[in-house]
Amino acid sequence: MNQTQDKLLEVKGLKKHFPYKQGMFSKKMGHVRAVDGVDFTVYRGETLGIVGESGCGKSTTGQMILQLLEPTEGEIWFEGKHLTGLDKGEEKAIRRNMQMIFQDPYSSLNPRMRVEDIVAEPLRVHGLGRGREIREKVVELLRLVGLDAHHLSRHPHEFSGGQRQRIGIARALALHPSLIVCDEAVSALDVSIQSQILNLLKKLQKELQLTYIFISHGLPAVKHISDRIAVMYLGKIVELAERDELFERPMHPYTEALLSAVPIPDPTQRKERIVLQGDLPNPANPPSGCHFHTRCPYVQDMCRQSAPSLQQQADGHFVSCHFPLQELRNLI
Template identity: 85%
Template sequence: MDQTKEPLLVVKGLKKHFPFKKGMFSKETGYVRAVDGVDFTVYRGETLGIVGESGCGKSTTGQMILQLLEPTEGEIWFEGRNLSTLGKAEVRTLRQHLQMIFQDPYSSLNPRMRVEEIVAEPLRVHGTHKGSELKEKVVELLRLVGLDAHHMSRHPHEFSGGQRQRIGIARALALNPSLIVCDEPVSALDVSIQSQVLNLLKKLQKELKLTYIFIAHGLPAVKHISDRIAVMYLGKIVELAERDELFANPRHPYTEALLSAVPIPDPTQRKERIVLQGDLPNPANPPSGCHFHTRCPYVQDVCRQTAPTLTEGTAGHFVSCHFPLGQS
């Protein structure tokens, strides 16, 4: 990715801590650190993949970017504007440029609404189209995602999972957004359908000059669509690099373990699987020092005591580790 490109989104020190309560009087006794200090930039026209285990904070990050959740700390700058300083009316207007494709195509569509109503809803809410223009726009959007006009009168239960996700994509495109957060958009689909949806997203990105944040827990899907990839672990980004660089030269032990689990299509080749010991720590009580030290096969004393910072090594390759892999 050409780093001279124009930044569309800049995230600085982003945190989201959810309080939990106990006792008769619901006294706050601690916080779940879902996102615990995240920094990254998304450049116009690129796809930034965010990958990690369930519970690492990647979906929460996406929801904060869309202002669906209020950050505990940090700043989100979109097109040069700090979203935390905007009023409700300004955020409502800005939402035309920030959209989301949800993970579950079954629960994200209202079963009582016809497809025409689902896709037209953003246009009605923002008052951009009315009457015959509204219907023509819905037909255009459906054709853009591979559906036809006769699908407008049907309800979501009459479609397959892949078709429902296409309806969700059409709805996300309705207001001509600049940035779309794709929150695991293919994880609920059959493997045979996943590649079709990924190819559709890539085609739409090229035609409409879209920018994506693509959230997933599976590396193959992220590799297929992303220009750069951020790896998250327990609320923090532990590695960030261009796609090919990350797959060829992982610098963080967690990334190394994730890549070791990706199947190789050639049956004559074998690679050693790295099995991480233990479970993901509790985000309400994260380990001291490096959050990954309880499962890291290369842990040393400093890792238990001091948290590493996300530091750039080779150009554009950032890693949060005291002893990055491949370092002489």
């Protein structure tokens, strides 16, 4: 990724802590640190993949970027504007340029609405046309995603999962956004359909100059579509690098373990699977020091005592680890 490109989105120190309560009187006991200090930049025209285990905070991060959740702390800058503290008019204008494709194509579409009304709803809300003009725009949007005008009068239950997700994509494109957050956009689909949707997203990105944040727990899908990849663990980014660099030379032990679980297409080849010991720690009471030290095969005393920061180790390759280099870890 050419770092001289325009910065579309900047996230600085982003946190989201959810209070939790217990007992008969619902006494507040503490906070779940869903996102605990995240920094990254998204450049115009690229796809940034965000990957990690369930509960790592990746979907919460996406929801805060779209202002669906209010951050506990931190800054979000989009097209040079600070998103915190916008009035209703400014927020509505910004939202035209930021859209989401949801995980479940079955529940993200209103079953009582026809396809024409589902895709036209954003246009009507923002006052972008009426009557025949809106209908023509909807037909064009359906054509872009591989559907036809004869689908207009149908309801979501008359479509397959892949077709429903295409409808969701058409709805996200209706306002010509600059940024689309794809939150597990293919994980609910069959593998063969996943590849079709991923290829469609890449085609649309090229034709419409779109920028994506692609959130997923599936590394093959993230590798297929992303330019850069951020790896999250327990609310923090532990590694961020160009796609090929990350897959060929991971520098964080968590990334290394994730990559070891990716199947190899050639059955004659074997690779050693790294099985992490223990469960994901409780985000309401994360470990001291490095959050990963309770499961890390290379853990040292320093890891238990102090938390590493995200530091650049090579050109465009950032890692949050006291012992980031594979060569150094092999000597431990």
